[in-house]
Amino acid sequence: MSSSNKILFASSTKNLALLRDFIEGKASDSGFDESSINQIVLSVDEACTNIIKHAHKYNEKEKIEVEIKFENGQFKIIMKYKGTGFDPNNIHNPNMEDYFNKFKVGGLGVPIMKRFMNKIEYVHNNSEDNYLTLIKSLHSQ
Numbered sequence: 001m002s003s004s005n006k007i008l009f010a011s012s013t014k015n016l017a018l019l020r021d022f023i024e025g026k027a028s029d030s031g032f033d034e035s036s037i038n039q040i041v042l043s044v045d046e047a048c049t050n051i052i053k054h055a056h057k058y059n060e061k062e063k064i065e066v067e068i069k070f071e072n073g074q075f076k077i078i079m080k081y082k083g084t085g086f087d088p089n090n091i092h093n094p095n096m097e098d099y100f101n102k103f104k105v106g107g108l109g110v111p112i113m114k115r116f117m118n119k120i121e122y123v124h125n126n127s128e129d130n131y132l133t134l135i136k137s138l139h140s141q
Contacts, residue, residue: 005069011052011062011081016045019066023077026068030075031138039116040136044077046112047088047132055083055130073138080131085124088113088132 007022009015023044027037048064056062062083069076088110113120119135 006065006067008063008065010060011056011064012058012060013049013052016048019048020045022066023068026070027075027136030070032075032136036136040075040077040134043113043116043134043136044079046110047079047134050086050110051079051081051083051132054086055081075136075138077134078131079133080129082128082130085122085130086132088120089122 005026007019009019020041023041024037027040032040044066048066051064052058062081065080067078067080069078113134116136117134118137119133121131121133121135123131123133125131
């Protein structure tokens with residue numbers, strides 16, 4: 001496991017396993033139980049999949065930087081990327097009965113993130129950088 005709190009990788013789903021291992025190690029080091037670690041890893045995986053798919057349109061020349069900060073019992077995963085911005089807070093959860101009746105596939109990443117994380121923050125600045133931060137409180141386990 002890297003001792004650094006940052007990881008930079010090419011925007012490709014091939015790199016998500018490496019990212020999941022990185023997140024799992026950092027969450028474990030921060031004192032989260034297995035269930036919470038799985039929730040964090042799944043949420044970050046969904047967020048990065050959305051970035052790869054929607055912001056970067058599967059362009060592997062793009063990069064995603066993920067930084068971990070753990071302070072005051074708050075585990076923060078900050079994803080920095082360029083491209084089309086996306087604020088998960090603006091997405092409404094689907095009607096699950098309707099979702100399953102229509103045999104839909106996909107589109108549940110944001111509801112998963114909202115369910116498992118305590119807070120989601122999104123910032124787009126003038127340099128075309130997007131910052132998506134997922135926050136999980138150690139005390140909410």
